[in-house]
Amino acid sequence: MTKGLKIGDDAPLFKLESYNAGIIDLGELLGSQKIVMIFSRYFGCPICQLDLNELIINVNDIEEKRAKLLYITQSGEEIAKKFISDKNITFPVIPSSKEELYAKYGLGLMTAGAFTKVRSKLKVAKQEGIEHGEFEGWEKQGPGQFVIDQSGKIIHAQAGWLDISSLLEVL
Numbered sequence: 001m002t003k004g005l006k007i008g009d010d011a012p013l014f015k016l017e018s019y020n021a022g023i024i025d026l027g028e029l030l031g032s033q034k035i036v037m038i039f040s041r042y043f044g045c046p047i048c049q050l051d052l053n054e055l056i057i058n059v060n061d062i063e064e065k066r067a068k069l070l071y072i073t074q075s076g077e078e079i080a081k082k083f084i085s086d087k088n089i090t091f092p093v094i095p096s097s098k099e100e101l102y103a104k105y106g107l108g109l110m111t112a113g114a115f116t117k118v119r120s121k122l123k124v125a126k127q128e129g130i131e132h133g134e135f136e137g138w139e140k141q142g143p144g145q146f147v148i149d150q151s152g153k154i155i156h157a158q159a160g161w162l163d164i165s166s167l168l169e170v171l
Contacts, residue, residue, distance in 0.1 A: 005106035007157055011035075011148040012104035019080045021092035024070060026148075034067040034155075035148040036167060039107055041141045042075040043083045044133030046125035047118065048143070051162035053128075056087060058164050065171035067147070072096050074137025098138045107159060110142040114160040121161065147171065 147156035
């Protein structure tokens with residue numbers, strides 16, 4: 001990860017208003033469960049929509065492993081709330097600019113590994129009828145995923161598109 005954020009580091013704490021679950025205080029969530037943080041880009045991104053669909057399919061597997069899922073996006077309130085409603089999203093969706101949580105967790109410019117998958121992932125999105133929506137946030141933003149243990153330590157840190165199997169493996 002960039003900026004030295006790695007497995008074993010303390011997770012950067014935050015307290016932010018979510019779009020659908022009130023104020024999310026990471027410090028208060030620690031202690032009783034692992035935390036899975038998915039950093040998407042924005043809801044209009046077809047690859048992010050593809051990853052969101054996969055995440056929704058697997059949310060029960062994450063929760064069965066006694067982990068709390070947090071979803072970070074650069075989307076604005078109106079578009080985020082439409083996706084939350086349309087997809088019946090029950091996990092917290094938290095807005096952030098690239099200067100907030102993305103920077104705290106070392107996610108900046110999309111990694112070369114994520115960039116090389118764009119063409120193939122866009123092809124799959126198109127095959128599934130997913131079209132590009134509104135452009136929001138920073139178009140070059142890199143996505144990522146983290147798992148934080150009950151003590152607040154990062155036990156999984158991965159830049160790039162959603163990788164459900166690596167998440168479930170660490171849980």
